[in-house]
Amino acid sequence: MVTLAPPAGAELELRGLRKTYEWRGETLLTLDGVDMLARPGEFVALIGPSGCGKSTLFHILAGLEAPSGGEVLIDGASVTSRLGAFAFMPQRDALLPWRRTIDNVTIGLEVAGVKRADARARAAPLLERFGLGGFEWAWPWQLSGGMRSRAAFLRTILLGKPGLLLDEPFGALDGITRSELQQWLLEVWSEVGSTVALITHDVAEAVFLADRVYVMTPRPGRIATVIDIELPRPRTLAVQESPEFGAHEALLREALRAHARA
Amino acid sequence: MRRLLASAWPPALALAVLTLAWDLAANAAHASLSLPGPWLVVRSTWADRSDLGPAIATTTEEAVLGIALAIVCAVVLALAIDFSQGVRRSVYPLMIVSQTIPFIALAPLVVIWFGFGEAPKIALVALFTFFAIAVSTIRGLDSAEPDTMSLLRTMGASRLQILWHVRMPSALPQFFTGLKIGITFSYVAAIFAEYVGATGGIGYYMNAAKEGGNTDLVFGATIVATVLTMALFGVVVAVERAVIRWRPQAMAEATW
Numbered sequence: 352m353v354t355l356a357p358p359a360g361a362e363l364e365l366r367g368l369r370k371t372y373e374w375r376g377e378t379l380l381t382l383d384g385v386d387m388l389a390r391p392g393e394f395v396a397l398i399g400p401s402g403c404g405k406s407t408l409f410h411i412l413a414g415l416e417a418p419s420g421g422e423v424l425i426d427g428a429s430v431t432s433r434l435g436a437f438a439f440m441p442q443r444d445a446l447l448p449w450r451r452t453i454d455n456v457t458i459g460l461e462v463a464g465v466k467r468a469d470a471r472a473r474a475a476p477l478l479e480r481f482g483l484g485g486f487e488w489a490w491p492w493q494l495s496g497g498m499r500s501r502a503a504f505l506r507t508i509l510l511g512k513p514g515l516l517l518d519e520p521f522g523a524l525d526g527i528t529r530s531e532l533q534q535w536l537l538e539v540w541s542e543v544g545s546t547v548a549l550i551t552h553d554v555a556e557a558v559f560l561a562d563r564v565y566v567m568t569p570r571p572g573r574i575a576t577v578i579d580i581e582l583p584r585p586r587t588l589a590v591q592e593s594p595e596f597g598a599h600e601a602l603l604r605e606a607l608r609a610h611a612r613a
Numbered sequence: 614m615r616r617l618l619a620s621a622w623p624p625a626l627a628l629a630v631l632t633l634a635w636d637l638a639a640n641a642a643h644a645s646l647s648l649p650g651p652w653l654v655v656r657s658t659w660a661d662r663s664d665l666g667p668a669i670a671t672t673t674e675e676a677v678l679g680i681a682l683a684i685v686c687a688v689v690l691a692l693a694i695d696f697s698q699g700v701r702r703s704v705y706p707l708m709i710v711s712q713t714i715p716f717i718a719l720a721p722l723v724v725i726w727f728g729f730g731e732a733p734k735i736a737l738v739a740l741f742t743f744f745a746i747a748v749s750t751i752r753g754l755d756s757a758e759p760d761t762m763s764l765l766r767t768m769g770a771s772r773l774q775i776l777w778h779v780r781m782p783s784a785l786p787q788f789f790t791g792l793k794i795g796i797t798f799s800y801v802a803a804i805f806a807e808y809v810g811a812t813g814g815i816g817y818y819m820n821a822a823k824e825g826g827n828t829d830l831v832f833g834a835t836i837v838a839t840v841l842t843m844a845l846f847g848v849v850v851a852v853e854r855a856v857i858r859w860r861p862q863a864m865a866e867a868t869w
Contacts, residue, residue, distance in 0.1 A: 490859045
């Protein structure tokens with residue numbers, strides 16, 4: 352089995368993160384003092400209703416937008432220019448239609464200055480492990496939804512960053528493919544050991560994947576409550592049938608309901 | 614191939630009907646000078662191939678060089694507009710307004726400026742085809758997915774890298790659409806420029822044939838120009854298919 356080079360996980364901390372937008376002379380508060388902590392190698396999830404500013408939060412983390420207040424700390428140090436600091440996986444897979452699978456997963460390496468041939472050589476053995484064997488030279492439109500997600504995730508992993516930001520990575524998939532990919536995501540993550548922050552609006556997904564779930568309120572986005580998921584690892588899909596899993600789900604649903612109308 | 618044949622026979626039939634109508638009209642009119650029949654046109658044009666051949670070569674050279682010049686200028690301008698808001702705000706509106714200039718009326722001036730050689734023809738072909746290529750390339754660059762560009766930014770990509778990896782490939786389909794529109798003007802523009810003043814080429818040939826009362830040769834040259842334009846169009850379609858390989862075949866055919 353091909354192994355992945357493990358980048359050590361980074362510690363990621365948000366302190367009082369605020370974001371406001373000016374719109375027609377009015378100030379809209381989108382994020383109102385978000386505090387969050389992911390210790391090295393932890394898997395944290397962010398859950399909340401749509402429009403609560405989850406994606407804005409991730410855009411700020413990834414360095415695409417600047418916060419209006421507060422700070423982002425990586426391994427204890429405040430970092431203001433974060434482009435290139437995290438491996439970001441956007442909501443839609445954002446595969447480039449004009450690149451074959453192998454060249455789509457290596458785009459990050461090419462951007463970082465790795466020669467195309469070297470990048471391909473690095474990715475080739477991993478494609479099999481990511482369920483893309485035989486599809487190295489396929490165009491994106493020839494891949495199934497699940498394969499596209501796997502390719503997008505391999506592209507994210509190949510960036511070799513100590514922090515991964517996954518924005519609803521399996522949101523567009525059917526239920527069966529989704530739970531299959533969740534299981535597989537856990538396997539890959541346990542190997543690379545990077546810190547993961549995941550956005551989701553799927554309660555079961557948050558409970559199954561995360562060590563800790565941050566529940567956000569609707570606009571403006573705040574952290575309403577934090578729920579630790581005390582399910583043993585490694586987790587398999589079977590854990591979803593356990594009463595503990597159900598209890599965590601119920602707790603999380605209740606928290607979301609309680610803060611739905613803040 | 615079968616699909617190509619299936620889509621080719623209706624226009625072929627329509628063409629045959631038109632040719633037949635032309636033949637009947639020419640026979641009824643009994644005026645081979647003002648309306649020569651199709652067979653007469655083909656026969657005389659073929660007989661005159663030693664004169665027409667060099668004319669075709671000259672005009673083709675002008676059309677192809679003019680298109681090449683237009684492509685270079687259009688792509689350079691599109692990239693400049695893409696890269697600089699200042700250029701976009703100052704040059705883009707002027708470019709749109711420039712389309713209201715009647716270039717046809719400018720042809721005599723162009724001849725005065727550049728003489729009777731090939732240069733004014735190339736310039737006029739470029740003037741006629743530049744706009745379609747430039748506008749569609751600019752639109753194509755703008756059509757790049759914001760999500761994809763954001764993703765590359767999070768990877769630490771520079772503006773140039775985003776241009777190369779995302780914006781330019783996004784622009785290719787529209788670039789070819791513009792080129793296909795431009796191509797249809799290329800021979801027309803070259804021939805018109807030759808009409809105004811030239812020492813060779815299809816336009817010059819047609820002028821000479823008209824002056825000599827050889828209407829059949831004028832018709833023949835017109836048909837030849839049409840076929841040449843279609844051939845050039847075909848070349849562009851072939852290049853487009855070779856360059857844009859990532860689309861499903863059905864989608865590629867739909868862009869005809």
